[in-house]
Amino acid sequence: MNSNKCFKLINPNLNVKTNIIYLTLFLFCVLSSCHKEEPVVENDDTYIQQLPAGFEPMIIPDSNQLTKSRVALGKRLFNDVALSRTNEVSCASCHKQNLAFADSVAFSPGVEGRGGVRNAPTLFNVGYLDRLLSEGGVPTLEMQVLVPIQEHNEFDFNVLELAERLETDPTYVEMSQKAYKRIIDPYVITRALAAFQRTLISGNSPYDQYAYQNNTNALTASQKEGLALFMSDSLACSSCHAGFLFTNKGFENNGLYEVYPDSGRIRLTLNPADRGKFKVPTLRNIAKTAPYMHDGSRPNLEAVINHYASGGANHPNKNTLIKGFVLTETQKANLKAFLQSLTESD
Ligand code: HEC
Ligand code: HEC
Structure with a gap:
């Protein structure tokens, strides 16, 4: 809506x-x-x-x-x-x-x-x-x-x-x-x-079993590598996707467009600094919720990772943490595997 x-x-x-x-x-x-x-x-x-x-x-x-x-x-x-x-x-x-x-x-x-x-x-x-x-x-x-x-x-x-x-x-x-x-x-x-x-609660993903239930085998080696990348300063994912819901509940411009067709939070606040800012979404159950972003413009997790790796489009409100990074194909696959581990199977 x-x-x-x-x-x-x-x-x-x-x-x-x-x-x-x-x-x-x-x-x-x-x-x-x-x-x-x-x-x-x-x-x-x-x-x-x-x-x-x-x-x-x-x-x-x-x-x-x-x-x-x-x-x-x-x-x-x-x-x-x-x-x-x-x-x-x-x-x-x-x-x-x-x-x-x-x-x-x-x-x-x-x-x-x-x-x-x-x-x-x-x-x-x-x-x-x-x-x-x-x-x-x-x-x-x-x-x-x-x-x-x-x-x-x-x-x-x-x-x-x-x-x-x-x-x-x-x-x-x-x-x-x-x-x-x-x-x-x-x-x-x-x-x-x-x-x-308020009863729709999900918190028993492989990541939860690993992080909160002491099950060190709940994540694969690849997912553990991906977790380290996700938490790293160079990727900075966890600066915005923070806490147990993987959102800091803030509003950010993550560089999707140079000109946003949907102007985002500015519609509420009328503050130009909020143009192109959208709520930082939870990443829980992310494997089930494609396509991604407020407009569903990114069809899969590869496209999301490639977006962040490229540094995104230039926009004056783009958060400075979105600056691009270089990952090998294996590292990208590991990051994707970690994101998938935030998904509950049943
Ligand atoms: C035609 C599709 C559609 C229907 C029907 C619909 N929703 Fe949604 N819902 C959406 C979309 C799209 C959004 C995101 C809107 C936005 O961000 O501005 C949304 C957002 C929400 C949110 C906000 C979630 C968040 O993270 O901020 C809640 C809560 C919600 N819907 C509950 C409901 C409930 C309850 C009903 C039935 C009374 C309902 N929706 C019916 C499409 C729908
Ligand atoms: C500056 C804050 C910020 C950083 C850093 C950031 N994100 Fe995001 N992320 C967002 C915002 C804001 C959105 C929603 C944008 C929208 O709705 O258009 C989002 C959306 C996403 C989505 C889509 C979620 C959905 O339900 O549609 C995924 C997946 C994602 N980010 C993963 C990552 C990964 C992986 C990294 C690190 C490489 C990362 N993010 C870094 C702010 C950030």
Whole structure:
């Protein structure tokens, strides 16, 4: 989804900043419904979040603590084409479970086959991010839900009409009462989908077994060589792809273009220093999420490695760490093998 479009939600004739203010107000109105949260008591609806070794605790809003019934409702919504105006597309159409909740095409089609303009990212571990979308303009998973629902190229619908549609389904009525003690409305739809997404956690790749589970044989010799290259100062990959998610959660220009067709974070901040900057993506499950970059312009990991080796295109905002390097074919294969080791097999 294109957040430019998400601003259009309000009024395409207003400037971006005004629209952001309106959008924020709109989201606030929809999402802050007066509802007293029940204190969490352990019962058979309690959802125990299992975090892999090496993972930090996830911050979960008090107003949307995880329960089994909330996650189950969110999962049903995530897979339901009723969320789109034409009953054609679900969240799972673009965020496919077998592809680490990403897609194999550069631009996934929405309703009536309408093409998007950005590549669908993985939703694994998305509960750790607090600046969503490539330019980082959406702070919570609850708010993000409204974007695909309204987006012309995605569901092309309206959350109020969607709630009316779902109210006619007795299963949703029942699940909603169980999960949030209220009818299925925008409050419930946004929260249940967010709760479900906070359970999409992946942290048992061969790399994890090696790094956090003391299994020195989990990586091949080639992958270990690749890990050393990845962490080296000369390649500098780990300066941006840092930490247990392999992202410093920042926004960087990694030199894809001299002139960016999609201008990136500047659309949110209007700051020229942010032109061509995009969120540093996680590299977890990278073997399943080709094609790569915000526009899916790099078809495979070889193309990504060759991009960084070449130093990329000249752009005034390009990070100085993107300066090119020379690797032998074997070293490139090792680096690729390491990247693949960040992928969980099941
Ligand atoms: C038509 C394809 C499509 C559909 C349908 C769709 N998405 Fe997405 N999703 C995308 C694309 C493309 C992006 C990246 C947009 C960007 O970076 O601006 C994205 C981004 C996201 C993100 C932000 C991830 C991040 O790392 O910042 C979340 C969360 C998300 N989608 C959840 C959902 C949910 C929940 C639904 C259903 C309510 C949904 N998506 C439906 C294509 C889709
Ligand atoms: C200056 C920060 C920076 C450095 C250094 C860096 N990257 Fe990236 N990387 C990014 C950004 C930003 C993106 C996303 C760009 C976009 O969406 O267009 C990205 C994207 C990627 C992707 C595609 C991810 C996806 O889901 O589409 C891969 C793979 C990748 N980088 C690997 C590497 C490797 C390997 C190195 C070292 C050779 C490296 N990166 C060095 C910032 C960096």
